[in-house]
Amino acid sequence: MGESVLYESSGEIVTITINRPHVRNSIDGPTALTLRNAFRRFDDDAGAKVAILTGAGGTFCAGADLTSVGDPERRNDLDPEGGGAGPMGPTRMTLSKPVIAAIAGHAVAGGLELALLADLRIVERDAVLGVFCRRWGVPLIDGGTVRLPRIVGLGRALDLIMTGRPVDADEALAIGLANRVVESGRSLSAARELAEQLVTFPFECLLTDRASAYAGLDMTVADALRAEGVAGVPVVAREGAAGAARFVGGAGRHGQFDEDPPEPRW
Structure with missing residues (x-):
């Protein structure tokens, strides 16, 4: 059946594909390990940005x-101490660079939790998301109860977590679970367009702001503001000064990019 996870590099953009369509890309233990290693490879690669x-x-x-639950060689890693990188693979990793999820078909149960690991989610119009594991007595142990409330708010998260109901693309967009909704068959190409836009920006600045947004979730406002300044001020000299000089020289006026990226076709 070939490799369970595909890893493709194109310039500064990496595409990681779960490649088990015969089981709707469900994740067993060996696939989880391979997926975890793929994300580790991406995070360790200085040439890969998104x-x-x-x-x-x-x-x-x-x-x-x-189907792997009763097979000791294929079952997912279940650490009663809550350690490891997560039964689905990378879901307890702290990644240093952006990830975009390109979602077609179903992103449900642990698949939804994998989608929540991403910073941004591109969702096809006929896709379905949800905590479908509710009906089988399988709890969310890959970050679902942690990330979902942070993304959509506690009230909406509890609705999805407790009912296990399906969420279509329009509702996902309305509650902030989806960042973009695209036509069927376009999630991957739209994700690539977005990734190509991200890599054009001064990237140390982007990474610093991204890290500050995540870190601030666990701090008081005062501590988060202080940490934002500590991390951000050095970047002003390294990247911001050059950008300011370009602006003073006439670039980027009226909200325009120096070189406008193509209009995304969401």
């Missing part, structure tokens, strides 16, 4: 492969 996570065959990921 990763796209997607699934083969028109489905993002249907969650854990429940």
Whole structure:
């Protein structure tokens, strides 16, 4: 059946594809390890700036492969101490660079949790998201109860977590679970367009702001403001001064980019 996870580099953009379409890209233990290693490879590669996570065959990921539960060689890693990188693979990793999820078909149960690992989610119009593991007595142990409230708010998260109901693309966009909604078949190309836009920016600045946004979630406002300044001020000299000089010289006036990227076709 080939490799369970595909890793493709194109310049500064990496595409990681869950490649088990015969089981709707569900994740067993060996696939989880391979997926974890793919994200570790991306995070360690100084030449890679943005990763796209997607699934083969028109489905993002249907969650854990429940056929592996009774097989010691294929079952997902379940640490009773809550350690490790997560049963689905990379879900307890702290990544230093942006990830975009390109979502087609279903992103449910552990598949939704993988999507929540991403910074941004591009969702096809006929996609379905949800905590479908609710009906099988399988809890969210890949970050779902942690990341979902931070993304959509506690009230909406509890609705999805407790009911396990399906969420379509329009609702996902309305509640902030999706960042973009695109037509069927366009999630991957739209994710690539977005990744190409991100890599054009002064990247140390982008990474610093991204890291500050995440770190601030666990701090008081006063501490977060102080940490933002500590991390950001040195970047002003390294990247901001050159950007300011370009602006003073006439670039970027009226909100225009120096070289406008192509209009995204969401």
